[in-house]
Amino acid sequence: MNNPEIIAATVTYVQKELEGAEGGHDWFHIERVWNNTRRIAQTEPVDHLVVELGALLHDIADAKFHGGDESIGPRKAGQFLELLQVPVEVIDHVKNIIAHISFKGGNFEAAFHSPELAVVRDADRLDALGAIGIARAFHYGGFKNREIYNPAIPPDLNMSRETYKKTKAPTINHFYEKLLLLKDRMHTETGKRMALERHRFMENFLEQFYREWNGSLSA
Ligand code: ADP
Ligand code: NI
Structure with missing residues (x-):
């Protein structure tokens, strides 16, 4: 699969997964964050596949709606991307973005940094x-x-x-x-x-x- 095909397959997957989601975290939230991400990424030296996948998958299983379990989102996204045979370093980066995007403060937020995370986090915060x-x-x-x-x-x-x-x-x-x-x-x-x-x-x-x-x- 080339990158546009990976993105298209991810869009379809996320739309399906978020059917019936609460209105603040539904597909339209993802679409807005994805749009913000692409706009911000135009002027940032980042891996575009990583930021787009990060944006699309960042709320795939929000801990708020899964008994506080912070590990479900990254795991689910990782399993999906493995099916598409996305390179392992891209998958790991996307999982790190999902795990660290939330406004939590404390040590958790400090544990991982990358320009790609910064772009997706800004895009999510704008929403x-x-x-x-x-x-x-x-x-x-x-x-x-x-x-x-x-x-x-x-x-x-x-x-x-x-x-x-x-x-x-x-x-x-x-x-x-x-x-x-x-x-x-x-x-x-x-x-x-x-x-x-x-x-x-x-x-x-x-x-x-x-x-x-x-x-x-x-x-
Ligand atoms: P995201 O999942 O997009 O990273 P959050 O889950 O923190 O962001 O919040 C989702 C939306 O719900 C945001 O617009 C946020 O302002 C709103 N929200 C979260 N917590 C509260 C709260 N205690 N009162 C009102 N709105 C809230
Ligand atoms: Ni979000």
């Missing part, structure tokens, strides 16, 4: 920002039955990941605890530029949100 990011956050909040906003529960920037998972923080808090921090954690120049535009849109959204909440709109 958590801007208008799409806002839609995904409230979609996820609804899925988890969270409040939209509660002035009595302020965002907690120092909350540990474990506590965070257990608390039912309102979705607005997620902007301060994660989304507004992402623009300073982008790795590529293109990613930074795209993130800044989406960041500003979220700031405007929040400003308008509080004005409406407080009944202080002038019109």
Whole structure:
């Protein structure tokens, strides 16, 4: 198989696997991340097959929906790529991207670095920002039955990941605890530029949100 055929086969596989997936992690999320990846990769010295496969397979089995098991995604992607007889060094790299892409902080994130991971991670983070990011956050909040906003529960920037998972923080808090921090954690120049535009849109959204909440709109 040549590279375009490998990509095409992967698209078909991912579409099938993600049928019926939750709306924030469905095929359209993958397609957007794939598009972001190709755009960012135009100006980065990276292996294009690796970044495209990384983007397409990065949420193939999200630990969030698999009892917290972080190893399922890389394993599943690896098994699929082996069937296509993709070179083993490409497979290993793609598996590392999937294993290390999430915003987790701590030692886990530091364990693997590559320019290809940086591109796919930026591409994935961009989809958590801007208008799409806002839609995904409230979609996820609804899925988890969270409040939209509660002035009595302020965002907690120092909350540990474990506590965070257990608390039912309102979705607005997620902007301060994660989304507004992402623009300073982008790795590529293109990613930074795209993130800044989406960041500003979220700031405007929040400003308008509080004005409406407080009944202080002038019109
Ligand atoms: P991805 O799987 O794309 O790497 P995540 O799984 O961290 O990213 O999050 C997927 C989407 O769900 C993102 O848009 C993110 O903002 C949103 N999300 C994750 N956790 C929360 C939360 N606690 N409240 C609201 N939205 C959330
Ligand atoms: Ni993702």
